[in-house]
Amino acid sequence: MTRKRALGLGYLSPYIIGLLVFTMIPFGASLYLSFTDYNLMSAPRWTGLENYIDLFTKDRTFRRSLTVTLIYVFTTVPLKLAFALFIAYILNYKLKFINFFRTAFYVPSILGGSIAIAVLWRYIFASEGLVNMMLTGLGFEAVNWFGDPQNALFTITLLRCWQFGSAMVIFLAALQSIDKSLYEAAEIDGASKAHCFIFITIPLITPVIFFNLIMQMVQAFQEFNGPYIITQGGPLKSTYLLPMYIYDEAFRRFDMGYASAIAWVLFVIIMVLTLAAFWSSKKWVYYAGDKRS
């Protein structure tokens, strides 16, 4: 038995080494660095809370970047999830060509993270790009996508919503697993489609809504490629998301201590929101076989 125990740990050894070397030690080190002044030239110099005090009292770029990041996350995640659920709901009916549609909707998810698509976005939202050509063709006014701080962030939101496919596939799998007899029973009792959706579908898929919500949120807070390639953070820093600010501080200005402090603020925000979601999930996520309700 002890041999078997050692064996199990043996199989885990790559993971345990990786966990220590590439995750836990760097995790602690970045917390330490966030309390120092470190520019790679000389050893880190302990400065206590100075980085954090600077961030919250002096640094207007940080305040701007934080606001923009929160706006970005709180628009992109709900839009993307609502859209994914809507399409999954339609696909869940017995339709012909369902596989074709599922593939078509999934392709952007495969490619969306690539630089090529970010480049494409620059072209289609350019002032004389595809989107404006179509808008003027339909009789609307052309929109100044990248020149106007109101619009630039939205192009990145649109790019990420365009990649709704993987969230949709997860929703679709959950919808397909719902027992059809529940709907039949509700219909006999006179429930409308909307009622069925709100009182049967939504409660039964809360676990995947929860899962998608957390994953998409963690990911949205780390958005880098979009602002870096499409808008370069502009105009007027209206798309200067925190990951890009961290990158600039760390790898352009080599201010590792300050960059670590920003990273930790971002990390704490993500963690607080994740924990809040987990904590509140007891109230709204329904697990089959759970007797509480």
Add this chain to the structure above:
Amino acid sequence: MTDISHASDVLSAGADGLAEARAANARQIRNAKISAALRYIILFGVGLMMLYPLIWLVGASFKTNAEIFANPGFIPQEPTTEGYAKGWETSTPYTFGRFFLNSFLIILPKVIGTAISCTMVAYGFARFDFPLKKLLFGSVIAILLLPNVVTRIPQYLLFRDLGWLDSFLPLWVPSAFAGDAFFVFMLVQFLRAIPGDMEEAARVDGANSWQTLVFIVVPMLAPALISVCLFQFMWTMNDFLGPLIYISSVDKYPVSLALKLSIDTTEAFEWNRILAMSVLTITPALIVFFMAQKYFIEGISAGGVKG
């Protein structure tokens, strides 16, 4: 008499009811038809919105530079392959072929390392008992949710101290230590759903745990392992931030960095070169996806995935 009139009342009421029911039925069928049509219209509309930018991209890569910002259609009026020929050459001493080679040199060891290490670790989690197992499995979930942004700077410093900057090692090594927790999680879920009978039989026949893993478990895991390899291929192909931080010499650039470089260095009006190279960089991912889409869809449905 009253009885008869009453009976006829009942009858006519019945007939009315029947007619009503028939009308209701017809209405229902009509409504069902309308809503089915509506669904198809939405699906086609959304499908077009999803795919048109890609279709336009492919068309535009064959257009002349003057046409790209003048024609919203995707069929080029004067098709040209100039974008491909000139774009392939790049403004560096290397062609795009070199950058594709670099991408594959990054991807291949990374995928192999991921597959081997994640299989071992998942096997350990799913089939053995050992101290701290719960805590360690909890750490898999924690890493899954841990934003990379918080470990990135010290990792960079670590690789700098090891002298690994400007090599592929920082991109390969963490994956070879089962660093992508998502894959570990997915394989554990998959393994737990497979009963251990076959492995038990092999053990009775005298196979050790390593032989059991290689000859019994790996073949059963094959579909999940294919998903793991495909996702890792796709993510590494698309990865931009990793190479951006670690790779500094142009001769080691993967395609993602090369594409960014060509935006920065190409003349402002040579759009078709950039679009042509964009098409080429997404082609491998598209081919792999269409050859193996079943594994993708199963992979996400099984584990849930970022993307």
